[in-house]
Amino acid sequence: MNREPLRRxxxxxxxxxxxxxxxxxxxxxxxxxIEALARDIExxxxxxxxxxxxxxxxxxxxxxxxxxxxxxxWPACRDFALNSPAAAIAAALMGSPTISFYxxxxxxxxxxxxxxxxWHHDQPYYPVDGDQIVSLWLPLDPVARETSVExxxxxxxxxxWFQPRFFKNATDLAVSDPRFEPVPDIDAARDRYVxxxxxxxxxxxxxxHGLTLHGAPGNASLARRRRAYSTRWLGADARYAERVGQIxxxxxxxxxxxxxxxxCALFPRVWPRPAA
Ligand SMILES: O=C(O)CCC(=O)C(=O)O
Numbered sequence: 001m002n003r004e005p006l007r008r009x010x011x012x013x014x015x016x017x018x019x020x021x022x023x024x025x026x027x028x029x030x031x032x033x034i035e036a037l038a039r040d041i042e043x044x045x046x047x048x049x050x051x052x053x054x055x056x057x058x059x060x061x062x063x064x065x066x067x068x069x070x071x072x073x074w075p076a077c078r079d080f081a082l083n084s085p086a087a088a089i090a091a092a093l094m095g096s097p098t099i100s101f102y103x104x105x106x107x108x109x110x111x112x113x114x115x116x117x118x119w120h121h122d123q124p125y126y127p128v129d130g131d132q133i134v135s136l137w138l139p140l141d142p143v144a145r146e147t148s149v150e151x152x153x154x155x156x157x158x159x160x161w162f163q164p165r166f167f168k169n170a171t172d173l174a175v176s177d178p179r180f181e182p183v184p185d186i187d188a189a190r191d192r193y194v195x196x197x198x199x200x201x202x203x204x205x206x207x208x209h210g211l212t213l214h215g216a217p218g219n220a221s222l223a224r225r226r227r228a229y230s231t232r233w234l235g236a237d238a239r240y241a242e243r244v245g246q247i248x249x250x251x252x253x254x255x256x257x258x259x260x261x262x263x264c265a266l267f268p269r270v271w272p273r274p275a276a
Contacts, residue, residue, distance in 0.1 A: 001032040005085040006203075009092040017093045017134075021156035021212035024198040025205050028085055029138065034202040036076035037229050038140050041106060044070050051249050055115050055168040062113030062219060066167065067106045068249040070229075077104060077229070086136050086205075086231060087271040093207055094132045096235030099271035100263045102128070103249055109147075109219035109226040116217050118170040119186045121155065122232070123210035124177065125164040125248045128262060132235025133210035140227040145199045147226055149206065149216040152186060153194040156209035164248065175245030186215065233270075238262045 005028045016023040048067050055064035070077040080086065081101045090099045107117070123133060137149060161179040165172055186193060198206065208214060210232075219226045240256040254266045263269050 001036065001079070002030045002085055003083055005089055006030060009089060014093055014095070017207055017209070020151075020153045020196060022151035022153070022196050022206060022208040022214070023093075024200065025089065025207055027203050028089060028205060029203050031203070033076075033080065033084065034140055037080060037138070038227070040070060040074035040076045041108070041140065041227055041229065043074055044106060045108065049073055053166075053168065056113060060114055063108070063110040064113050064115040064167070064218070065106070065108040065110075069103060069251070070106055071101070071104050080104075080229075081231065082268065082270055086233065087273070089136065089205070089207065090134050090233035090235070091271045093134055094235040096132050096237070097272075098236045098263075098269060100234045100238075100261075100267045100269045102126075102133070102232035102234050102262065102267055103251060105230040105232070105249070107228045107230060111219060111222045111224060113219040113226075115167075117149065117167055117215050118165055119183050119213055119215035120165060121162060121211050121213045124161050124175075124180060125173070126210070127241050127243045127247050128210070128234065128238050129241040130235070130238035132237045134233050134235075135208050135210070135230055136233065137206040137208070137228055137230045139200045139204065140202055140229060141225050142202065143200050143226055143228075144221070145197050147217060147219055147221060147224075148197050148200060149214050149228075150195045150197040151206075151208055152213040153196050155213040156211040158211075161211070162213070173246045173248060175243055175247060177243065183213070186213065234262045234267070236261075
């Protein structure tokens, strides 16, 4: 498995991440990563963790399966968090001297799944303030543009925070913040926004900022699964922030207090690489 990205992250990619809030990065992870992660994902779906969510109502076709914190339970996911090229990619995109691993999020849409991923952005779900928060969305299957996640270009720079919602039924999480406002209905006005989205292959990843609005359709393909392993990475400016109410994922036991750097056993520093 490659420990460093298979190629250098270009200045143009860094600029796209910073200006657009989302960038597709091609060909950074070798097949061994994809196969090892795919094995862990099958194991997790057979024996999910305590935060699992099934977003498909009984009787609907397909399955929209979501789980978190696989890295705490499965070896390849743990290796990915601690030793994969992802930390170097996050550091390059955010220009941060240090990176800590925050959490992972598995999203599987089996063939024929109807349920969309509602439009949202991630940071309001988290007890994290700061600008250096990036997700790497890693597909384990080829994903066509029409099945892939879409991003509202530049929305990470709107200075707006939207109310977090459960993916299932798009109901609000019980968390409030004076900054929160309802998520705009992007689908009702798609021509008012520039929407970014890509056809992707295993080995690619899409990097997006914690405040970039994104959403995805169901998986209309009847032949292809859509498995994605999405991981969150924090830079040096990220700080623990107390939130009143429900956060997601509900990671407890870290011992951090407001204003702390997001670095502890549960959010390990992974960049620079610890000396061997
Ligand atoms: O895979 C999806 O449908 C959505 C991904 C997502 O919301 C995320 O990675 O934050």
